[in-house]
Amino acid sequence: MSEGDSTGAQRFVGKAAVVTGAASGLGLDVARRLVREGVRAIALIDRDAAALARLAAEIGPAARAIPADVSDEAAMAAAFSRLADWNGIDVLITAAGILGPITDVASCAPADWDRVFAINVRGTYLALHHAVPRMVGRNAAIVCFSSTAGLAAAPTLGPYSASKGAIVMMTKSLAVHLATQGVRVNCVCPGSIETPMLEQNLAGGPDPAGRAAMYRARHPMNRFGRAEEVTEAVLFLASPQASYMTGVALPVDGGRLA
Ligand SMILES: NC(=O)c1ccc[n+]([C@@H]2O[C@H](COP(=O)([O-])OP(=O)(O)OC[C@H]3O[C@@H](n4cnc5c(N)ncnc54)[C@H](O)[C@@H]3O)[C@@H](O)[C@H]2O)c1
Incomplete structure (x- = not known):
């Protein structure tokens, strides 16, 4: 068996990939797995420069660590100009994101609203804006990170939920536009997955243990997901096995949206 996943898959041999949010959690797991499945080059974009440097050192010469704030146009x-020597981009994963404040939509402070939309929506848009021209005609694939909160109401995560809903429609709109241009565009909608972001969410109320139990119980499987369970779905959507799939918002949520 090769060094891919447990099935030995090597679906990305020779491919060039860009992953935003690669320094932590789901983006980190996806980046590692793309490397195990053979990518020739991988650009790691995140605002956490120290964590990116550690990951790049772990991966070796295939990795290019590019510290950047995804909401900052310049x-x-x-960041993308540093990939000028690549002849194109085959895979784009946009995982950078923040949870923002625990609040309903109407009570959200304007500055918090703008920050969540700047990172989650504008940050995703800027990655698409710079990557897509270099992906056209390559049998390329984009996987964006939405959330179950982008498909169903998360009333106490109002700005987050609204921003993730925007990502679903950015995905669908761009997917249809690019449908005959050799770029598929899909997004995943994870439920509650064990990452630093979930820890932050659970710690955000007066009773973290009670909040954890409540969140767990919202998922029919009555457990949180693991990063690798989301990565499986992301890599499938990015792989040739999903060649007839575009414009999909795929829940990975232990049955939450069922
Ligand atoms: N963990 C979950 O339960 C869950 C559920 C649904 C969706 N998601 C989504 O998955 C994605 C990854 O989340 P995670 O759980 O791995 O969180 P995480 O906090 O572990 O990782 C997020 C990464 O994004 C980076 N980031 C944040 N703002 C940035 C900015 N302005 N510029 C560049 N990088 C920035 C962070 O530095 C971090 O490395 C997010 O889009 C999140 O909304 C997570």
């Missing part, structure tokens, strides 16, 4: 233009 920084994103500069």
Whole structure:
């Protein structure tokens, strides 16, 4: 068996990939798995420069660590200009995101609203804006990170839920536009997955243990998901096995939306 996943898959041999949010949680797991499945080059974009440097050292010469704030247009233009020597991009994963404040939509402070939309929506848009021209005609694939909160109401995560809903429609709109241009565009909608972001969410109320039990119980499987369970779905959507899938918002949620 090769060094791919447990099935030995090597679906990305020779491919060039870009992953935003690669320094932590789901983006980190996806980046590692793309490397195990053979990518020739991988650009790691995140605002956490120290964690990116550690990951790049772990991966070796295939990795290019590019510290950048995804909401900053100049920084994103500069980040993609560092890939000028690549002949194109085959895979784009947009995982950078923040949870923002625990609040309903109407009570959200304007500055918090703008920050969540700047990172989650504008940050995703800027990655698409700079990557897509270099993906056209390559049998390329994009997987964006939405959330179950982008498909069903998360009333106490109002700005987050609204921003993730926007990502679903950005995905569908771009997927249809690019449908005959050799770029598939899909998104995943994870439920509650064990990452630093979930820990932050659970710690955000007066009773973290009670909040954890409540969140767990919202998922029919009565457990949180693991990063690798989301990665499986992301890599499937990015792989040739999903060649007839575009514009999909795929829940990975232990039955939550069922
Ligand atoms: N963990 C979950 O339960 C869950 C559920 C649904 C969706 N998601 C989504 O999955 C994605 C990854 O989340 P995670 O759980 O791995 O969280 P995480 O906090 O572990 O990782 C998020 C990463 O994004 C980076 N980031 C944040 N703002 C940035 C910015 N402005 N510029 C560049 N990088 C930035 C962070 O530095 C971090 O490395 C997010 O889009 C999140 O909304 C997570």
